[in-house]
Amino acid sequence: MRAMSEAPRLEMRGVEKRFGALVALSGVDLVVEAGEVHALIGQNGAGKSTLMKVLAGAVAADAGALRIDGAPYAPRGPADAIAAGVAMVYQELNLAPDLTVAQNLVLGRESSRLGWLRAAPDRARVERVLAVLARPELAPDRRVAELDPGARQLVEIGRALAFDARLVVLDEPTSSLSAAETSTLYGVIERLRADGVSIVYISHFLEEVKRVADRYTVLRDGATVAVGAVRDASVGSLVEAMVGRRLDEAYPPRPPSARGAPLLALDGLAGEPLPSQVSLTLHRGEVLGLAGLVGAGRTELLRAVFGLAPVRAGTVRVAGVEDRGRPTPARVRQGLGMVSEDRKEEGLALARSVAENLTLSSARPFSRGGWVRPAARDACAQRYIDALSIKTRGPAQPAGELSGGNQQKIAIARLLHQDADVLLLDEPTRGVDVGSKVEIYRLIGELAAKGKAVLVVSSYLPELLGVCDRIAVMHRGRLGPARPAAEWTEGALLDEATRGAA
Amino acid sequence: MKERLRASLDVAGPLLGLLVVIVLFGVLAPDRFLSAYNLKTVLTQTVIVGLGAVGMTYVMIAGGIDLSIGSVIALASVVTAVLLRDGHGPLVALAGGVATGAAAGALNGLLVTRLGIVPFIVTLGTMGVARGVAKWLADEQTVRADAGWLGGLMTKTPDPAWLLLAKGVWIALGLAALMTLVLRRTVLGVHVFAVGSNEATARLCGVPVERVKLAVYTIAGVFAGLAGVLQFGRLTVGDPTTAIGLELDVIAAVVIGGASLSGGRGSITGALLGAFFMSVLANGCTLTGVPTYVQQILVGVIIVTAVALDRLRRR
Numbered sequence: 001m002r003a004m005s006e007a008p009r010l011e012m013r014g015v016e017k018r019f020g021a022l023v024a025l026s027g028v029d030l031v032v033e034a035g036e037v038h039a040l041i042g043q044n045g046a047g048k049s050t051l052m053k054v055l056a057g058a059v060a061a062d063a064g065a066l067r068i069d070g071a072p073y074a075p076r077g078p079a080d081a082i083a084a085g086v087a088m089v090y091q092e093l094n095l096a097p098d099l100t101v102a103q104n105l106v107l108g109r110e111s112s113r114l115g116w117l118r119a120a121p122d123r124a125r126v127e128r129v130l131a132v133l134a135r136p137e138l139a140p141d142r143r144v145a146e147l148d149p150g151a152r153q154l155v156e157i158g159r160a161l162a163f164d165a166r167l168v169v170l171d172e173p174t175s176s177l178s179a180a181e182t183s184t185l186y187g188v189i190e191r192l193r194a195d196g197v198s199i200v201y202i203s204h205f206l207e208e209v210k211r212v213a214d215r216y217t218v219l220r221d222g223a224t225v226a227v228g229a230v231r232d233a234s235v236g237s238l239v240e241a242m243v244g245r246r247l248d249e250a251y252p253p254r255p256p257s258a259r260g261a262p263l264l265a266l267d268g269l270a271g272e273p274l275p276s277q278v279s280l281t282l283h284r285g286e287v288l289g290l291a292g293l294v295g296a297g298r299t300e301l302l303r304a305v306f307g308l309a310p311v312r313a314g315t316v317r318v319a320g321v322e323d324r325g326r327p328t329p330a331r332v333r334q335g336l337g338m339v340s341e342d343r344k345e346e347g348l349a350l351a352r353s354v355a356e357n358l359t360l361s362s363a364r365p366f367s368r369g370g371w372v373r374p375a376a377r378d379a380c381a382q383r384y385i386d387a388l389s390i391k392t393r394g395p396a397q398p399a400g401e402l403s404g405g406n407q408q409k410i411a412i413a414r415l416l417h418q419d420a421d422v423l424l425l426d427e428p429t430r431g432v433d434v435g436s437k438v439e440i441y442r443l444i445g446e447l448a449a450k451g452k453a454v455l456v457v458s459s460y461l462p463e464l465l466g467v468c469d470r471i472a473v474m475h476r477g478r479l480g481p482a483r484p485a486a487e488w489t490e491g492a493l494l495d496e497a498t499r500g501a502a
Numbered sequence: 503m504k505e506r507l508r509a510s511l512d513v514a515g516p517l518l519g520l521l522v523v524i525v526l527f528g529v530l531a532p533d534r535f536l537s538a539y540n541l542k543t544v545l546t547q548t549v550i551v552g553l554g555a556v557g558m559t560y561v562m563i564a565g566g567i568d569l570s571i572g573s574v575i576a577l578a579s580v581v582t583a584v585l586l587r588d589g590h591g592p593l594v595a596l597a598g599g600v601a602t603g604a605a606a607g608a609l610n611g612l613l614v615t616r617l618g619i620v621p622f623i624v625t626l627g628t629m630g631v632a633r634g635v636a637k638w639l640a641d642e643q644t645v646r647a648d649a650g651w652l653g654g655l656m657t658k659t660p661d662p663a664w665l666l667l668a669k670g671v672w673i674a675l676g677l678a679a680l681m682t683l684v685l686r687r688t689v690l691g692v693h694v695f696a697v698g699s700n701e702a703t704a705r706l707c708g709v710p711v712e713r714v715k716l717a718v719y720t721i722a723g724v725f726a727g728l729a730g731v732l733q734f735g736r737l738t739v740g741d742p743t744t745a746i747g748l749e750l751d752v753i754a755a756v757v758i759g760g761a762s763l764s765g766g767r768g769s770i771t772g773a774l775l776g777a778f779f780m781s782v783l784a785n786g787c788t789l790t791g792v793p794t795y796v797q798q799i800l801v802g803v804i805i806v807t808a809v810a811l812d813r814l815r816r817r
Binding site: 306308332340349350360361370414 | 686687688689692695696699702703704705706707708709710766767
């Protein structure tokens with residue numbers, strides 16, 4: 001029998017998780033030793049986030065076993081994870097901006113007696129943590145709201161230190177850090193490793209992985225595909241493992257579409273704060289793909305073009321008319337339409353009917369003098385329901401009751417209804433089942449064949465390669481040159497996304 | 503159709519509550535409560551809150567709130583009285599009262615959209631401002647004036663008699679029907695629901711969100727202004743201290759009628775039923791000698807129960 005001390009710090013075996021028809025994890029193994037920095041890598045959508053949510057107790061696995069230091073571990077919530085010594089440092093920050101650095105560091109774990117705070121032990125803990133971080137801007141009494149994003153990220157990491165965590169998960173920790181802050185982070189990681197703390201290090205930046213991690217696990221399509229020591233692996237071999245050879249997905253053949261006149265041209269466009277520099281030309285009959293890492297600024301680019309976010313510099317030219325940013329209603333009148341990446345929060349009004357969601361972009365076909373004819377509206381909605389085979393009881397059903405794929409079809413059909421010429425699609429197939437995906441691809445092809453211009457943001461590279469005419473890569477706010485899809489490979493896209501254009 | 507059924511269930515709650523109190527007081531005080539005269543009385547008493555509730559329904563469906571309604575009613579009643587006192591005709595006084603409400607509502611809308619301050623705070627501020635302006639205009643007294651035909655709008659026995667109910671009741675019902683149509687059958691109505699249901703989606707679809715918000719607060723102001731004119735008609739004096747706290751009755755009526763404080767849901771029919779329900783309760787309690795404090799406790803319990811039942815039903 002193995003002694004307790006020899007058991008790995010974390011052992012996840014055969015973890016499976018599905019969301020409806022979507023398989024997120026299909027048998028993942030992850031083993032992290034004590035005092036080890038373990039890199040967890042994989043493309044967007046490979047299942048890293050879901051796996052970490054299982055570890056944090058935010059999502060319950062359908063199958064599989066977890067052990068921490070040899071003891072079975074089945075978290076039913078974040079509190080269980082904290083009690084087991086698991087600390088999560090997420091990309092999106094989980095700090096209370098109105099509280100001070102010190103208050104945030106001990107939040108939820110304040111020392112108290114009979115409900116009254118005890119200052120001394122907390123102050124000692126805070127001082128110990130801040131001494132490790134050794135950043136002058138992290139004064140204990142400063143409000144977190146006053147800190148820049150990088151310093152906030154360090155506070156979040158400091159929280160893991162304050163809790164004496166045995167296992168710390170760092171999700172893209174350097175994405176918002178400056179060079180100096182990054183070196184502070186590396187120092188903190190060194191210190192944790194020396195203290196025997198284990199770290200799961202999630203990053204898209206493979207050079208960074210090479211530098212800080214001891215071992216790695218590669219996830220692809222919800223399964224573990226490679227495990228090994230970092231010093232034995234090259235960046236090239238890691239990319240290969242992430243991309244892999246996958247089953248050919250059904251990308252329906254595109255109907256022929258002739259590339260016509262330019263419809264949308266961006267010149268040196270910059271947003272607040274991202275993107276920093278984008279120039280591109282989108283033609284009639286063209287599908288242009290935007291690849292890049294999450295956080296590279298692709299969504300922000302679409303929002304700035306569509307008037308949902310401010311334009312800091314540069315120009316937008318729609319069908320020959322140049323401007324420096326216009327509000328959304330004006331963009332809609334110009335023939336632009338957008339599908340949001342966040343279907344639940346922004347894409348649809350889930351409580352409202354299918355018909356209302358389909359037709360919210362334009363009431364013109366079924367209204368006169370501001371009055372709506374409901375029968376005409378429902379008939380109008382029914383046409384899209386039929387054309388896109390949206391599975392619903394009818395136009396009056398609340399949109400929130402439909403499956404993800406059918407909801408997404410509504411969001412796209414809304415642009416058809418609006419008769420948009422320029423379609424801005426942000427992750428159009430996220431959270432959508434395979435069948436609906438294929439239908440969405442077919443629809444994009446048909447739209448291009450009709451002379452529409454389509455701009456697709458996707459983090460799923462095979463999809464971009466399968467549906468786009470040209471693809472450009474965004475890296476830290478800058479857009480590289482658009483090249484024909486045939487000239488790209490997944491490896492080349494991933495390489496430019498992580499390192500920037502050569 | 504499941505959707506149809508669900509829509510009709512939305513007003514079933516307040517309707518059922520109304521039937522229960524009518525049956526209850528009908529049994530307890532059959533001769534006094536169930537008389538035609540008493541019905542006229544209760545309906546007339548509902549007019550002011552009911553008109554306020556029509557406007558508030560728009561604001562709340564769009565995800566906002568208007569706390570200034572009571573004060574705006576007082577201000578409009580004072581403006582109406584002042585205009586009459588200064589020798590203007592009843593029609594001018596009516597228009598002046600309604601315009602005052604519209605201006606106050608538009609101010610609320612502008613402050614909410616231009617300054618981006620949450621509606622609760624904006625209208626908490628204008629609640630005080632409108633009340634203060636009313637007292638200033640009225641010199642901190644009631645303003646006496648010859649009401650002309652405005653005084654006849656709220657008499658329980660209308661002239662001509664074939665109207666059966668006070669003219670104010672018919673005005674309120676007619677406008678409620680019109681505003682129901684506007685809410686259900688116009689582009690503006692669709693946009694009001696869309697903004698309250700998911701503002702981000704509305705923006706994404708190119709809905710002019712700011713204009714929609716400006717519209718709903720202005721509508722609420724117009725109805726508060728009209729309620730103020732009728733309040734003047736009822737009292738036949740302009741009273742700057744009238745309708746204090748009335749906004750809470752209005753909000754209660756709208757909420758009992760099935761609206762959600764977070765927006766996206768609500769109906770004018772429900773809100774009117776809610777307003778009538780509260781009037782009937784108050785009237786019945788008075789007739790059966792139930793003390794006012796019991797009434798207040800009852801209304802409080804009913805508001806919370808109505809919303810709790812509604813949530814339960816939606817799960």
